Amino acid sequence: MDLSTRLRALQKSAGMHQPPAMPATQALPPASPPTRSPHSGISAPDPAPSRRHPDNSPDQREAELALALQARVLTPGLLLVEQALGPQHVHGGIELSELQQLQDAVLGMPLPASSGGWWFMDTETTGLAGGTGTLVFLYGGLHFDGQCFTLRQWLLTRLAGEPALIDCVMESLQQSALMVSFNGKSFDMPLLRTRARLQRRSLPEQHLRHLDLLHPARSAFAQRWPDVRLQTAERRLCQFRRVHDLPGSEAPLAFLRWLREGTSAGLQRVVEHHRNDVLSLAGLTVALARAFLHPHLHDADAAGIVRRLRRQGYQVREGQAQLAFAP
Amino acid sequence: MPTDPALRSARSGDTPNLDAALREPPGPNNPANADPALALADRLQQHYGERITARIVQPARPARHAPFPSWLNPALVAALQQRGVAQLYSHQAEALAHVQAGRNLVVVTPTASGKSLCYNLPVLHGVQAEGAKALYLFPTKALAQDQVAELNELNRQAGLAVRAFTFDGDTPADARQAVRLKGDIVVSNPDMLHQGILPHHTKWAQFFEGLRYVVIDEMHTYRGIFGSHVANVLRRLRRVAAFYGSHPQFILCSATLANPVQLAEGLIGQAVSAVDRNGAPSGERHLLLWNPPVINPDLGIRASNRSQTTRIARMAVQQGLKTIVFANSRLMVEVLTKYLKDAFERDIQPRAHISAYRGGYLPNERRRTEQALRGDQVDCVVATSALELGVDIGSLDVCILNGYPGSIAGTWQRLGRAGRRGRAALGVLVASSDALDQYLVRNPEFFDAAPVEHGRIAPDQLLILMEHLRCAAFELPFRRGELFGEASVDEHLAYLAEQGVLHLEADRWHWMSDSYPANAVSLRSVADGNFLVIDQTDQRKEVLAEVDYSAAAMTLYEGAIYLVQAQPYQVEHLDWVGRKAFVRATRVDYYTDAIDYTHLRILDTFETRSDGAALCARGEVHLLRRVPGYKKIKYYSHENVGYGNISLPDHEMHTSSLWWQIDPAIIDQHFARRSEALDGFLGAAHALHLVAALRSMAERQDLGRAVGDGNGEWFATVGADSRGNARRPDGSRFDPEQGGDRFVPTVFLYDNFPGGVGLSEPLLALAGEIVQGAADLVGQCPCPQGCPACVGPILASEAQRGFSPKAAASRVLTLLGARAWT
Numbered sequence A: 001m002d003l004s005t006r007l008r009a010l011q012k013s014a015g016m017h018q019p020p021a022m023p024a025t026q027a028l029p030p031a032s033p034p035t036r037s038p039h040s041g042i043s044a045p046d047p048a049p050s051r052r053h054p055d056n057s058p059d060q061r062e063a064e065l066a067l068a069l070q071a072r073v074l075t076p077g078l079l080l081v082e083q084a085l086g087p088q089h090v091h092g093g094i095e096l097s098e099l100q101q102l103q104d105a106v107l108g109m110p111l112p113a114s115s116g117g118w119w120f121m122d123t124e125t126t127g128l129a130g131g132t133g134t135l136v137f138l139y140g141g142l143h144f145d146g147q148c149f150t151l152r153q154w155l156l157t158r159l160a161g162e163p164a165l166i167d168c169v170m171e172s173l174q175q176s177a178l179m180v181s182f183n184g185k186s187f188d189m190p191l192l193r194t195r196a197r198l199q200r201r202s203l204p205e206q207h208l209r210h211l212d213l214l215h216p217a218r219s220a221f222a223q224r225w226p227d228v229r230l231q232t233a234e235r236r237l238c239q240f241r242r243v244h245d246l247p248g249s250e251a252p253l254a255f256l257r258w259l260r261e262g263t264s265a266g267l268q269r270v271v272e273h274h275r276n277d278v279l280s281l282a283g284l285t286v287a288l289a290r291a292f293l294h295p296h297l298h299d300a301d302a303a304g305i306v307r308r309l310r311r312q313g314y315q316v317r318e319g320q321a322q323l324a325f326a327p
Numbered sequence B: 001m002p003t004d005p006a007l008r009s010a011r012s013g014d015t016p017n018l019d020a021a022l023r024e025p026p027g028p029n030n031p032a033n034a035d036p037a038l039a040l041a042d043r044l045q046q047h048y049g050e051r052i053t054a055r056i057v058q059p060a061r062p063a064r065h066a067p068f069p070s071w072l073n074p075a076l077v078a079a080l081q082q083r084g085v086a087q088l089y090s091h092q093a094e095a096l097a098h099v100q101a102g103r104n105l106v107v108v109t110p111t112a113s114g115k116s117l118c119y120n121l122p123v124l125h126g127v128q129a130e131g132a133k134a135l136y137l138f139p140t141k142a143l144a145q146d147q148v149a150e151l152n153e154l155n156r157q158a159g160l161a162v163r164a165f166t167f168d169g170d171t172p173a174d175a176r177q178a179v180r181l182k183g184d185i186v187v188s189n190p191d192m193l194h195q196g197i198l199p200h201h202t203k204w205a206q207f208f209e210g211l212r213y214v215v216i217d218e219m220h221t222y223r224g225i226f227g228s229h230v231a232n233v234l235r236r237l238r239r240v241a242a243f244y245g246s247h248p249q250f251i252l253c254s255a256t257l258a259n260p261v262q263l264a265e266g267l268i269g270q271a272v273s274a275v276d277r278n279g280a281p282s283g284e285r286h287l288l289l290w291n292p293p294v295i296n297p298d299l300g301i302r303a304s305n306r307s308q309t310t311r312i313a314r315m316a317v318q319q320g321l322k323t324i325v326f327a328n329s330r331l332m333v334e335v336l337t338k339y340l341k342d343a344f345e346r347d348i349q350p351r352a353h354i355s356a357y358r359g360g361y362l363p364n365e366r367r368r369t370e371q372a373l374r375g376d377q378v379d380c381v382v383a384t385s386a387l388e389l390g391v392d393i394g395s396l397d398v399c400i401l402n403g404y405p406g407s408i409a410g411t412w413q414r415l416g417r418a419g420r421r422g423r424a425a426l427g428v429l430v431a432s433s434d435a436l437d438q439y440l441v442r443n444p445e446f447f448d449a450a451p452v453e454h455g456r457i458a459p460d461q462l463l464i465l466m467e468h469l470r471c472a473a474f475e476l477p478f479r480r481g482e483l484f485g486e487a488s489v490d491e492h493l494a495y496l497a498e499q500g501v502l503h504l505e506a507d508r509w510h511w512m513s514d515s516y517p518a519n520a521v522s523l524r525s526v527a528d529g530n531f532l533v534i535d536q537t538d539q540r541k542e543v544l545a546e547v548d549y550s551a552a553a554m555t556l557y558e559g560a561i562y563l564v565q566a567q568p569y570q571v572e573h574l575d576w577v578g579r580k581a582f583v584r585a586t587r588v589d590y591y592t593d594a595i596d597y598t599h600l601r602i603l604d605t606f607e608t609r610s611d612g613a614a615l616c617a618r619g620e621v622h623l624l625r626r627v628p629g630y631k632k633i634k635y636y637s638h639e640n641v642g643y644g645n646i647s648l649p650d651h652e653m654h655t656s657s658l659w660w661q662i663d664p665a666i667i668d669q670h671f672a673r674r675s676e677a678l679d680g681f682l683g684a685a686h687a688l689h690l691v692a693a694l695r696s697m698a699e700r701q702d703l704g705r706a707v708g709d710g711n712g713e714w715f716a717t718v719g720a721d722s723r724g725n726a727r728r729p730d731g732s733r734f735d736p737e738q739g740g741d742r743f744v745p746t747v748f749l750y751d752n753f754p755g756g757v758g759l760s761e762p763l764l765a766l767a768g769e770i771v772q773g774a775a776d777l778v779g780q781c782p783c784p785q786g787c788p789a790c791v792g793p794i795l796a797s798e799a800q801r802g803f804s805p806k807a808a809a810s811r812v813l814t815l816l817g818a819r820a821w822t
């Protein structure tokens, strides 16, 4: 008896749930029009390999994906999508250049000195479970040096690319003074540290300050909104609306589909989704800073904001519809 | 203690202590027994001699000392000297030498022999000298906390700056980071290592980089399914440690077993040295095996052991002897405490102080009892196994066990609770009516000779292995050809890749699934099909217990009486698909016993031993179990007082089994009728099952028993008429007399878990002893025709059948007991 037959018999007699032959693939939503793979979805539990693109080598598929994303192949397994945005870039209703006009201490966090830049950072992962088994397959952000915006997204196309990805993560952190994230303190950074550790590195974080927008957003709007998620915040504060956005929860499946079957449509949408996320981080920084200064103009919870600032050691004076604070 | 060669050589001399004591009970004016505990033993023997089946004497043993090794940190030596420890015991010095030489080690010495110094000294030394880190694993949180207290005390006395912390489910989230970064010694349990530490090993990077020692205490608890899981967790631990460049040394401690080195090597997957020559001194120790008197000779019913235990404890306390009574359930702790309090209520003498101590009490309540015991404010404590280990309760004189605790190792651990320096200690094991208790009190050699209990594990059991391969792959990718345990697991990993859980790239398998596999794996069970038992008494809806899938059909059918801590609950509704049983507390004077049509078919024979007339073999079997109904059986009298129907799906599994058969021609020679042989096989199976469970330290429900045809054409049960009868798989009757030439009744003892957990393989090696033990069990039973304690609770007697089921069982066992097997 082969292993899988033995195991099925044992699982049955132990009363265990019987796994279908290929659960992950079956759960994937159709990624490509049926004309491209006429057999898919009809002959039921076909094992995965038969659905792979038979003609293309991994290198070729990677090259095709790079072309579609206008990306560079940094090393086999790792692509970089890099794009300079003009200084006048507008995200939703926010001009990102307004970042230049922010006060010294935005949202209770000192601004970066002119020598270091801002880094609006986000990741896409193979899951939310945490621990050593969760992989970061897309890392990147928007870098702002006080003048120009540069978007950089590093995408794993093979697991062999991970050491190089970690190098890029480290480099990006070194080049920044203030990192801005949404829930990055509890999710993205622990995960990146874990991935780095597994490559026997440790991330350079000593010099880096980290502004996690989730916390100021909560102080200002937890009492006002049904939830405080990034997409809620960007819609309400930046008037940014996504079109045909891939839900974040489908990102892991899109990556799996690429790895197993070589189909890239889902992965391209993840890259687009991630681009919107990091632009929203920049837009939200501006919008939240406004709300902190003028809570009443932005329907923010002034009391919540005052509590947060005081907790962080600021003295807060309340003027007409405006807060003024000093460390 | 049984393993101690000093004791054995003393006993193999010309003074058979046991016989001497029985032949010549020392009188009250015997000056040798001025010791109060021994005087009590003498009095018990004078008054109740016929209830005492044996008096086992372990002579006092002087200490054997050894100097502190010269390399040991002088601050530790000074701290011990300050405590009044001028030298080490020989076994401690021996253990230190092994650890210093870099060897893995298992220390097998009795309770109260100072075994924790065997690991604490070298570990504290290593931490101080080289910044080494250590991981301690205990089976329970309470033991872990005691150990940290002990470490901190030693650390303080020696003025060292070693930081020892517990890390378990109770560790607050904000303290965890400090434990990970600053802990030199982390004291945890296997479950926490499995779910909380290994899947987050990167957070523990510094700890793993420095990990030099892994200490595993109470090793004997890691056997069977739990042990098989723990062995896999330790494989994962070694794998993760190796990633950080660490190859820790293992120090294990165990109660007395027949195979401590084998179990230790199975758990850690490496060679292990043993230290088993105890150098700690001990006073003289007497153990009385006590069988309550027969009150109904026809039915073989004995007086309850509760009343006997109460009486003995009362006598001990009246003599001014500090006493501990161990009961096997929380309920029994309460019952005995009440009995004792009532008894002293009636006494005119100054009131004795009786305390109860068990799990479920609040921690500060327990601490108060512990303090009162140390401070001599309590005369007698009634406890569950919660007091068996660790917890410091000062010195006691008498230990009474109300019923056999389930293992001989556990019996000695409890008895070890009594004993003061320079004085004798008395233990009394009061047998219950359970067949195993009855067997043990009639066979004192189990307590007196070399240990017979084997701790067994099967880390490569396929279901268990697959679960841990998922966890291990989550922790670190697997290289192609990498070993897990001793074997390559490429085939298993390829299967997981096929399932979409792993992804193979180049020569590595990577975890590729959005889940946290450790959360789906409980170390205490084999699979995830467990049933929840939900108490709906007074609309409560509380989860009372969890029952393994394989046991559910036999215990949770509608109408079943389900016992929790001896409290009966009746199953009102069973949701088979939802895996829930709804029960309500009840008061009934019967228990229920499912009628079990278990039908086994031999699929493959791995090994056979035969002398021509009979054979014993092991192999793979297919099991089909149907549970058509149940009997209501009255307590004590074992009468059937009713029946109920059960309709549940059939249960099928492949598992491993041991079986015995006798040549059909020889059966026909020795039995007038085949039905008589069938009864003989059923009775023999009952006795073989008991003895095999004892030897393999298996819970009796983990080792199944069945009698049937070797070809799977029929199986035997005890019917409603209390007679053995045979049925075909479809339930129709099979008449053995009409069975033609081929009548091959077979006794099966099988692993009651899908795929088996390795119980049957070692049983084949012990088959000769098991048959001999079963023959003794039946032969020595004082009943005339067979009773619940020997051939089982149900076979009708000679008057009904025209022959003796006991004699038939003995004949079967004699035919099975061929010398060729041993």
Ligand SMILES: [Zn+2]
Pocket (backbone or CB within 6 Å): B781, B782, B783, B786, B787, B788, B789, B790, B791
């Ligand atoms: Zn009997």
